[in-house]
Amino acid sequence: MGKKLLLEHENVPGIDTYEVYRSKGGYCAAEKALRKMSPDQIVEEVKVSGLRGRGGAGFPTGMKWSFLAKPEGKPRYLVVNADESEPGTFKDRYLMEKIPHILVEGILISSFALGANTSYIYIRGEYKWLVDVMEKAIAEAKNAGWLGKNILGTGYHLEIYVHYGAGAYICGEETALLESLEGKRGNPRIKPPFPAVAGLYGCPTVVNNVESIAAVVPIINMGGAEYAKIGIGKSTGTKLISACGHINKPGVYEIEMNISVEEFINSDEYCGGIRKGHRLKALVPGGSSVPILPYELIYKTAKGETRMMTYESLADGGFATGSMLGSGGFIVYDETACIVRNTWSFARFYHHESCGQCSPCREGTGWMEKVLHRIEHGHGRMHDIDLLVDVAKKIEGNTICPLGDAAAWPVASAIRHFREEFEYHVKYPEKVKNSIYAHEKDYKAVMV
Amino acid sequence: MKVTIDGHTIDVEPGTTILNAARMIGGEIVPPAMCYYSKLKDSGGKCRTCLVEVTKGSEKDPRPMPKLVASCRTTVMDGMEVKNITSERVLEARKGVVEFLLINHPLDCPICDQAGECHLQDLAYEHGTAKTRYEEERRTFDQIDIGDKIKLHMTRCIMCFRCVFTADQITDKRVHGVLYRGDAAEIGTYIEKAIDNDFSGNMIDVCPVGALTDKTFRFKSRVWFVKPMNASRDCDKCCGKAVVWMYGNEIYRVTARKDKYDEVVDFICNTCRFDKKQVSDWNIEGPAEINRHSVISANKYKKGIKVTAPKVLGYGNNVD
Ligand SMILES: Cc1cc2nc3c(=O)[nH]c(=O)nc-3n(C[C@H](O)[C@H](O)[C@H](O)COP(=O)(O)O)c2cc1C
Numbered sequence: 001m002g003k004k005l006l007l008e009h010e011n012v013p014g015i016d017t018y019e020v021y022r023s024k025g026g027y028c029a030a031e032k033a034l035r036k037m038s039p040d041q042i043v044e045e046v047k048v049s050g051l052r053g054r055g056g057a058g059f060p061t062g063m064k065w066s067f068l069a070k071p072e073g074k075p076r077y078l079v080v081n082a083d084e085s086e087p088g089t090f091k092d093r094y095l096m097e098k099i100p101h102i103l104v105e106g107i108l109i110s111s112f113a114l115g116a117n118t119s120y121i122y123i124r125g126e127y128k129w130l131v132d133v134m135e136k137a138i139a140e141a142k143n144a145g146w147l148g149k150n151i152l153g154t155g156y157h158l159e160i161y162v163h164y165g166a167g168a169y170i171c172g173e174e175t176a177l178l179e180s181l182e183g184k185r186g187n188p189r190i191k192p193p194f195p196a197v198a199g200l201y202g203c204p205t206v207v208n209n210v211e212s213i214a215a216v217v218p219i220i221n222m223g224g225a226e227y228a229k230i231g232i233g234k235s236t237g238t239k240l241i242s243a244c245g246h247i248n249k250p251g252v253y254e255i256e257m258n259i260s261v262e263e264f265i266n267s268d269e270y271c272g273g274i275r276k277g278h279r280l281k282a283l284v285p286g287g288s289s290v291p292i293l294p295y296e297l298i299y300k301t302a303k304g305e306t307r308m309m310t311y312e313s314l315a316d317g318g319f320a321t322g323s324m325l326g327s328g329g330f331i332v333y334d335e336t337a338c339i340v341r342n343t344w345s346f347a348r349f350y351h352h353e354s355c356g357q358c359s360p361c362r363e364g365t366g367w368m369e370k371v372l373h374r375i376e377h378g379h380g381r382m383h384d385i386d387l388l389v390d391v392a393k394k395i396e397g398n399t400i401c402p403l404g405d406a407a408a409w410p411v412a413s414a415i416r417h418f419r420e421e422f423e424y425h426v427k428y429p430e431k432v433k434n435s436i437y438a439h440e441k442d443y444k445a446v447m448v
Numbered sequence: 449m450k451v452t453i454d455g456h457t458i459d460v461e462p463g464t465t466i467l468n469a470a471r472m473i474g475g476e477i478v479p480p481a482m483c484y485y486s487k488l489k490d491s492g493g494k495c496r497t498c499l500v501e502v503t504k505g506s507e508k509d510p511r512p513m514p515k516l517v518a519s520c521r522t523t524v525m526d527g528m529e530v531k532n533i534t535s536e537r538v539l540e541a542r543k544g545v546v547e548f549l550l551i552n553h554p555l556d557c558p559i560c561d562q563a564g565e566c567h568l569q570d571l572a573y574e575h576g577t578a579k580t581r582y583e584e585e586r587r588t589f590d591q592i593d594i595g596d597k598i599k600l601h602m603t604r605c606i607m608c609f610r611c612v613f614t615a616d617q618i619t620d621k622r623v624h625g626v627l628y629r630g631d632a633a634e635i636g637t638y639i640e641k642a643i644d645n646d647f648s649g650n651m652i653d654v655c656p657v658g659a660l661t662d663k664t665f666r667f668k669s670r671v672w673f674v675k676p677m678n679a680s681r682d683c684d685k686c687c688g689k690a691v692v693w694m695y696g697n698e699i700y701r702v703t704a705r706k707d708k709y710d711e712v713v714d715f716i717c718n719t720c721r722f723d724k725k726q727v728s729d730w731n732i733e734g735p736a737e738i739n740r741h742s743v744i745s746a747n748k749y750k751k752g753i754k755v756t757a758p759k760v761l762g763y764g765n766n767v768d
């Protein structure tokens with residue numbers, strides 16, 4: 001059994017209430033941090049822990065905190081990114097729903113460390129019920145003296161506000177999120193300046209993912225050095241993985257970052273294997289934005305090493321033969337899945353979610369979707385495949401925010417690893433027309 | 449601060465953007481800019497035509513920047529080295545951007561009022577390819593009247609946001625913005641509300657394409673048949689310095705004066721723009737110099753031709 005730091009008490013009845021959470025050792029970290037530690041010590045502890053941002057990019061959290069500008073006379077803000085809209089990702093939702101107080105406690109410690117007296121939780125619009133869950137937890141914490149004025153008699157005060165989005169994936173991008181929080185259209189900002197210098201209302205701001213902030217609680221409890229002992233290399237601690245697709249046990253799992261992908265997929269503790277009578281075909285390990293991996297690159301890297309559930313190992317081989325841990329949205333495909341259809345489905349998502357500010361993303365996402373739609377529906381031509389590769393290449397790296405890359409990578413990687421399947425769609429339009437699985441029997445390439 | 453662009457070195461003030469440094473050097477190394485507008489705060493960064501490669505970050509930190517950067521929004525560092533037209537990567541990316549801007553553009557230049565003074569036309573001519581790879585249906589929108597003087601034809605819009613910044617910054621009541629998202633995004637005034645403001649007409653001048661046009665001029669003439677003349681009048685709302693576009697001795701339209709990057713020098717009011725169409729309203733100074741190379745500058749006027757007002761009245765169809 002892997003160690004659980006965030007979900008240890010997930011099955012304790014009433015753990016969503018303050019009393020039960022407190023009785024299980026909740027708010028001890030906050031007490032320790034506020035009474036015994038200085039803000040700088042907390043930042044240092046988080047640095048030592050090696051915690052990397054759980055929102056997708058994996059940027060070291062302690063380092064991000066130390067970049068926060070501290071000009072005189074300007075407030076600082078902590079903003080928690082709970083926009084979680086990446087297809088395949090549903091871990092933050094699970095955590096907030098089950099144990100909302102761990103997030104409140106994490107915010108308290110983090111805000112204290114950053115010197116923020118106001119913090120926001122920006123919740124995805126479709127998670128509206130979580131607004132009530134979080135507001136209830138905040139009210140309970142306030143009642144118990146953990147929020148408001150002069151917390152624990154330290155003179156520190158903090159208010160947490162919950163704000164919800166209106167249904168736009170792009171509002172998960174940190175600067176679009178800040179725009180939206182300010183009541184404006186959620187367009188990503190052009191950087192620099194970065195939020196650490198000019199974020200919410202032009203003030204220094206830290207934006208962190210829900211899980212990153214929650215992880216601060218065990219880090220303070222056990223100490224950064226202890227936390228850093230879990231995992232491999234620069235992938236320290238535990239990570240929440242939301243697993244879905246053709247597996248026996250879809251769900252949210254907390255893993256120590258030292259298990260192999262093979263174990264994660266096949267162990268009964270986690271995914272419980274591929275559904276009966278079927279074979280593994282492909283994997284998207286970190287949410288729809290990351291490159292897809294074909295069967296032969298899932299359990300082993302191109303170098304023949306065991307593929308581990310870590311930032312480094314999943315990225316091993318770069319874009320040619322690797323992928324990314326991303327947000328931990330783990331999507332498993334068996335041989336019945338049509339990669340063309342899946343790629344079209346992702347492309348449709350990015351087309352729909354592009355904010356429309358910059359030309360490569362606004363135009364390119366729509367273009368890719370239309371071409372993929374044609375191929376999937378039996379109207380493709382051979383040259384469409386190279387066209388897609390080229391369009392993806394022209395978007396990648398040339399946009400304002402990473403949504404452009406996120407739209408390009410799945411297309412480019414699907415063609416890189418499953419080109420034959422695309423060609424099959426073009427060659428045998430009758431067999432694939434209006435049918436998702438019609439080609440299954442004929443199509444044999446790639447699969448082992 | 450020293451910055452080198454395509455081998456040309458120049459000393460600039462701190463805070464200068466790469467694009468503006470390039471403009472100071474001048475010539476063909478100036479990146480094209482479809483959304484940046486020096487007169488409009490916060491503009492730029494969106495169209496991505498001005499992308500350049502920074503091969504050396506600065507004297508202090510010589511590392512190259514991994515991604516191409518928008519030159520209009522990236523400030524120079526001392527010792528920075530930049531490649532524009534000498535970078536294959538840049539030219540390739542730019543070709544991509546031009547293609548992206550064109551795939552949903554109607555390419556109906558023969559019936560578009562902007563033809564001849566359209567930046568997208570120039571850009572495509574200089575950086576694009578002659579053939580399109582786009583075989584899908586193009587996006588279209590219905591035309592909208594923004595009040596009785598301005599026509600909005602979203603189908604042609606490239607989302608540079610210049611008109612939005614204009615509405616935001618030089619007009620006092622904002623009713624003009626962006627609705628919807630992605631490639632369905634459109635410029636709108638919400639419920640087609642007229643923009644009731646003395647300076648709203650300037651959004652026509654800042655629009656690089658034919659998305660916002662002057663209804664008092666639409667379809668009257670191709671721009672290359674009318675002659676731009678600098679003209680001024682005493683105006684209590686604006687500077688009164690404008691360009692009147694004449695056909696014979698009739699004024700067909702009035703626009704603001706523009707610099708060589710086709711940016712408005714001084715914004716003018718709607719009275720000058722829409723209501724003063726009599727020669728007697730204006731003191732006509734002489735031919736306007738059109739610096740940028742375009743169809744209009746190919747027409748008869750060359751700099752240095754001296755014309756006096758009475759003679760101007762005789763201008764028309766065949767001038768050289
Ligand atoms: C299009 C887009 C969507 C994003 N959506 C989310 C999201 O839903 N949740 C999240 O935590 N980060 C999201 N991110 C990443 C954030 O911009 C930011 O990097 C992250 O919140 C930082 O937190 P971390 O350092 O704790 O990971 C998104 C980024 C992009 C470009």
Ligand code: SF4
Pocket residue numbers: 170188353354355356357358359361362399400401402403404
């Ligand atoms: S990459 Fe897409 S989502 Fe990001 S700013 Fe550009 S248009 Fe908007």
Ligand code: FES
Pocket residue numbers: 480481482483484492493494495496497498499518519520521
């Ligand atoms: S001019 Fe720089 S991005 Fe448009």
